[in-house]
Amino acid sequence: MGKLLIYLRHYKKETVLAPLFKMLEACFELFVPLVMAAIIDRGIGGGDIGLSLCMGGLLVALGVIGLACSVTAQYFAAKAAVGFAAEMKRALFAHLQSLSYTEIDTLGTSAMITRMTSDANQVQNGVNMVLRLFLRSPFIVFGAMVMAFTIDVKAALIFTVTIPLLSVVVFGIMMLTMPLYRKVQNGLDSVLQSTRENLTGARVIRAFRKEEEEIAAFEEKNAALAHMQLFVGKLSALTNPVTYIIVNAATMILLYTGAVRVDEGTITQGEVVALVNYMSQILVELVKLANLIITITKALACANRIQGVFEIPSGMDWAQEAGRRAKSGPQDAKPLAVEFDHVCLTYAGAGAEALTDIDFRVGRGETVGIIGGTGSGKTSLVNLIPRFYDATSGCVRIDGRDVREYGREELRKKVRTVPQKAVLFRGTIRENLSWGKAGATDGELWRALDIAQAREFVEQKPGKLDFGITQAGRNLSGGQSQRLTIARALVGEPEILILDDSASALDYATDAALRRALHDMTGGMTVFIVSQRASSIRYADRIVVLDDGRAADIGTHEELLSRCGVYQEIYYSQYPRTEGGAVE
Numbered sequence: 001m002g003k004l005l006i007y008l009r010h011y012k013k014e015t016v017l018a019p020l021f022k023m024l025e026a027c028f029e030l031f032v033p034l035v036m037a038a039i040i041d042r043g044i045g046g047g048d049i050g051l052s053l054c055m056g057g058l059l060v061a062l063g064v065i066g067l068a069c070s071v072t073a074q075y076f077a078a079k080a081a082v083g084f085a086a087e088m089k090r091a092l093f094a095h096l097q098s099l100s101y102t103e104i105d106t107l108g109t110s111a112m113i114t115r116m117t118s119d120a121n122q123v124q125n126g127v128n129m130v131l132r133l134f135l136r137s138p139f140i141v142f143g144a145m146v147m148a149f150t151i152d153v154k155a156a157l158i159f160t161v162t163i164p165l166l167s168v169v170v171f172g173i174m175m176l177t178m179p180l181y182r183k184v185q186n187g188l189d190s191v192l193q194s195t196r197e198n199l200t201g202a203r204v205i206r207a208f209r210k211e212e213e214e215i216a217a218f219e220e221k222n223a224a225l226a227h228m229q230l231f232v233g234k235l236s237a238l239t240n241p242v243t244y245i246i247v248n249a250a251t252m253i254l255l256y257t258g259a260v261r262v263d264e265g266t267i268t269q270g271e272v273v274a275l276v277n278y279m280s281q282i283l284v285e286l287v288k289l290a291n292l293i294i295t296i297t298k299a300l301a302c303a304n305r306i307q308g309v310f311e312i313p314s315g316m317d318w319a320q321e322a323g324r325r326a327k328s329g330p331q332d333a334k335p336l337a338v339e340f341d342h343v344c345l346t347y348a349g350a351g352a353e354a355l356t357d358i359d360f361r362v363g364r365g366e367t368v369g370i371i372g373g374t375g376s377g378k379t380s381l382v383n384l385i386p387r388f389y390d391a392t393s394g395c396v397r398i399d400g401r402d403v404r405e406y407g408r409e410e411l412r413k414k415v416r417t418v419p420q421k422a423v424l425f426r427g428t429i430r431e432n433l434s435w436g437k438a439g440a441t442d443g444e445l446w447r448a449l450d451i452a453q454a455r456e457f458v459e460q461k462p463g464k465l466d467f468g469i470t471q472a473g474r475n476l477s478g479g480q481s482q483r484l485t486i487a488r489a490l491v492g493e494p495e496i497l498i499l500d501d502s503a504s505a506l507d508y509a510t511d512a513a514l515r516r517a518l519h520d521m522t523g524g525m526t527v528f529i530v531s532q533r534a535s536s537i538r539y540a541d542r543i544v545v546l547d548d549g550r551a552a553d554i555g556t557h558e559e560l561l562s563r564c565g566v567y568q569e570i571y572y573s574q575y576p577r578t579e580g581g582a583v584e
């Protein structure tokens with residue numbers, strides 16, 4: 001939690017003023033029992049109505065001033081807490097964006113969402129409550145004890161026993177519940193993960209009639225979370241009754257001792273009432289303090305989880321000055337666009353390599369097809385080019401330079417990837433395409449749509465480029481979404497374009513038209529096409545055939561069809577041979 005307090009740096013004034021006004025409120029509150037004692041002893045006991053009215057007016061003034069101080073303190077505390085949470089979330093989101101795919105895969109989506117929402121809100125509440133009550137409650141507890149000693153030392157000795165006993169109860173329960181709240185948050189992660197998986201995979205679950213199994217699994221996780229929450233809730237709930245028992249017992253002893261002292265003439269009746277009021281104040285404040293500690297316990301557990309994310313370093317170090325170094329030499333001096341130099345890749349926690357000894361070179365302007373069976377490593381291979389993952393051994397080069405020498409922005413401008421799943425964001429078509437190039441003109445957008453074979457359906461939409469897309473492109477078909485994602489990548493005019501099975505929803509005619517348009521583009525763009533369709537990569541300059549993470553063969557369609565068994569198996573499964581051996 002301490003490391004997160006850096007996000008309060010812009011709210012130093014608020015973090016000082018909020019406790020200060022709460023302390024002022026507490027000071028006014030501590031004077032109330034003394035005023036009450038004066039009213040009882042001198043006003044009512046002495047028959048002085050004027051004094052009673054005067055003291056009554058003072059009580060009202062103390063209440064009004066205390067209320068003003070409380071509202072002011074709440075304002076500053078809320079401002080500091082909300083501002084702190086906003087800055088922390090902003091920094092956390094930026095940190096998550098800086099992580100590589102490896103760390104994101106390890107963390108998990110549900111855990112990251114929980115840190116950004118539930119955990120951050122708990123920490124915000126904790127900061128708010130600390131600024132309001134952390135100094136006020138202890139101040140009133142010890143202030144009431146001091147004020148009690150000014151009234152009568154012997155009666156006040158009861159406070160010296162009661163307060164430590166209450167402290168033991170409160171802090172003991174806190175020590176027991178703190179690790180349990182951490183487990184509760186982990187259980188919440190599990191429930192959120194199950195919920196997200198069921199929502200995203202609803203169609204698959206229904207297709208295989210796994211609803212009952214998924215419901216049972218969710219109920220099991222939910223029941224475990226509920227049981228854990230009930231257990232820690234019962235422990236926390238012990239705080240109030242135990243503190244009430246101790247304080248009420250102390251009040252009974254105080255009344256008996258006070259009665260004896262009044263009978264002896266040592267103290268007055270008003271002073272006994274003042275002592276009881278101070279004991280009541282201690283009770284109220286300790287209950288507040290107990291609730292505050294529960295809130296702080298939750299906040300600390302959540303803060304540690306958030307801090308744990310901040311402490312995860314990115315597995316990738318991006319060069320800062322790589323862009324300047326790249327411009328120092330002539331571009332034509334390096335004819336090769338992409339080089340894979342004996343590259344191997346092992347995912348974090350995996351027991352075996354995903355890619356093994358991949359070694360080939362691609363010239364500028366070439367079209368390279370990547371094909372292979374499911375799980376052969378096609379996506380893993382192309383993910384190394386934009387450096388979504390780093391090779392565990394070997395080297396990937398672009399224009400003769402290791403991809404690790406490029407700055408993030410420089411590499412992203414050179415390489416654009418269209419992933420397997422079409423991802424569109426809520427907004428207009430224009431806004432989605434402009435992700436490829438900020439400030440792109442309408443002419444550039446329509447040119448990209450032409451190449452992606454998307455102009456026809458975009459022109460039919462109301463508003464055309466200003467047609468609104470819903471979240472994840474749910475108001476578009478699969479083929480339309482894929483063509484828009486391809487157009488988005490083309491707007492930036494990259495040097496290297498990666499189509500990672502991104503035309504799977506297109507019909508054969510549209511797919512062929514897209515490939516022709518990409519081939520006719522000027523500027524020498526290098527294209528990598530990952531596909532399960534042999535027709536999509538048939539006319540590529542070279543085809544890389546992957547089999548279980550290894551390059552089974554590399555060559556043209558005709559070469560591979562004559563010598564590569566893996567390619568033959570894939571091709572003939574899609575285009576059966578006739579009886580004479582020719583392809584139908």
